[in-house]
Amino acid sequence: MVRPGEVNLMTSGRGIAxxxxxxxxxxxxxxxxxxxxxxxxxxxxxxxxxxxxPDADAPAPGVxxxxxxxxxGDAVSPLHTQTPLLGSEIVLQPGVTWETAVDPGFEHGVxxxxxxxxxxxxxxxxxxxxxxxxxxxxxxLHNPTDAxxxxxxxxxxxxxxxxxxWWNFIGRSHDEIKRLRAEWNEAPDDRFGRVxxxxxxxxxxxxxxxxxxxLKPRFRRGRAG
Numbered sequence: 001m002v003r004p005g006e007v008n009l010m011t012s013g014r015g016i017a018x019x020x021x022x023x024x025x026x027x028x029x030x031x032x033x034x035x036x037x038x039x040x041x042x043x044x045x046x047x048x049x050x051x052x053x054p055d056a057d058a059p060a061p062g063v064x065x066x067x068x069x070x071x072x073g074d075a076v077s078p079l080h081t082q083t084p085l086l087g088s089e090i091v092l093q094p095g096v097t098w099e100t101a102v103d104p105g106f107e108h109g110v111x112x113x114x115x116x117x118x119x120x121x122x123x124x125x126x127x128x129x130x131x132x133x134x135x136x137x138x139x140x141l142h143n144p145t146d147a148x149x150x151x152x153x154x155x156x157x158x159x160x161x162x163x164x165x166w167w168n169f170i171g172r173s174h175d176e177i178k179r180l181r182a183e184w185n186e187a188p189d190d191r192f193g194r195v196x197x198x199x200x201x202x203x204x205x206x207x208x209x210x211x212x213x214x215l216k217p218r219f220r221r222g223r224a225g
Contacts, residue, residue: 002031005089006053007068009079013038013045015183015192019200032111032152034087037163037170042082047193050079062096065089070155073100086155092117092143104137106155115149118142134158162217167207174215181207 002008010018022029038045054066059073067075069087077087086106092098092115102108110119110130117123119130120140132139134157143149164171169180183191184207 002051005056005066006051007079007087009050009052009069009081011038011045011048011050011082013043013047015180016047017192017195017204019195019198021198021200032113034154036081036083036085036156037159037161038082039159040161040172045082052077052079059100060096060098062093063098064091072102072153083159084157086153088153090141090151090153092141092149092151094143094146094148097140097142099138099140101138102136102155104135105157107134107158108132108136108139109154110139110141111152111154113150113152115143115147116145117149117151118144159220162219164215164217166210166215169207172217177215178210181210 010016020029052068054068054075054077056064056066057073057075059065059075065072065075065088067077067086067088069077069079069081070085071077072086072088075088084103084106086103086108090098108131110117110124112124112126112128114126116125118141120132122130123144124130139153141151162172164173164177166177167181169177169184171177171180
């Protein structure tokens with residue numbers, strides 16, 4: 001179970017099968033799902049699952065934070081990751097301006113859930129992700145409205161490896177994606193395990209056919225292949 005304010009961290013590693021279902025008294029789920037690429041040296045890790053219920057703290061007047069991954073101020077999450085990361089739910093009360101120190105080695109992003117925020121002077125809503133490159137030691141957030149604003153403050157070290165992402169697979173080349181697709185469709189239990197107790201309408205989703213072209217690795221913004 002994952003409830004409001006909590007986090008489930010699933011590491012696929014070499015491969016994992018999973019399902020996501022709501023409880024009987026809920027027709028819809030509201031949350032944030034984030035994907036983080038493992039570095040090539042950790043791509044074949046044994047699959048793992050972690051759960052954390054972060055406490056809410058008040059890093060400044062009018063600001064509430066729940067840090068579920070990494071560290072923000074004095075709040076530290078016990079979840080371990082393969083690359084340095086930051087993830088924190090921030091609630092800004094109406095009219096509040098908050099400046100916070102951050103790791104200058106991280107890139108940072110602001111994802112708005114409810115309301116509006118000004119991120120270093122740029123207005124963001126829930127259709128726009130604000131991003132700042134590494135090298136900055138502080139960030140400035142302002143809620144210009146008369147209602148609370150809730151955001152996700154995200155961060156991590158720049159990821160310079162090229163990846164190929166297709167369907168639910170992440171690899172380093174077209175041929176690797178082709179192999180993963182075949183292993184998922186042809187020998188799923190041996191390679192990816194199974195979800196015990198799942199009672200959904202479909203036992204397993206088959207990976208669709210590959211497109212009639214070669215998939216190329218992509219890199220983060222500003223990095224050429």
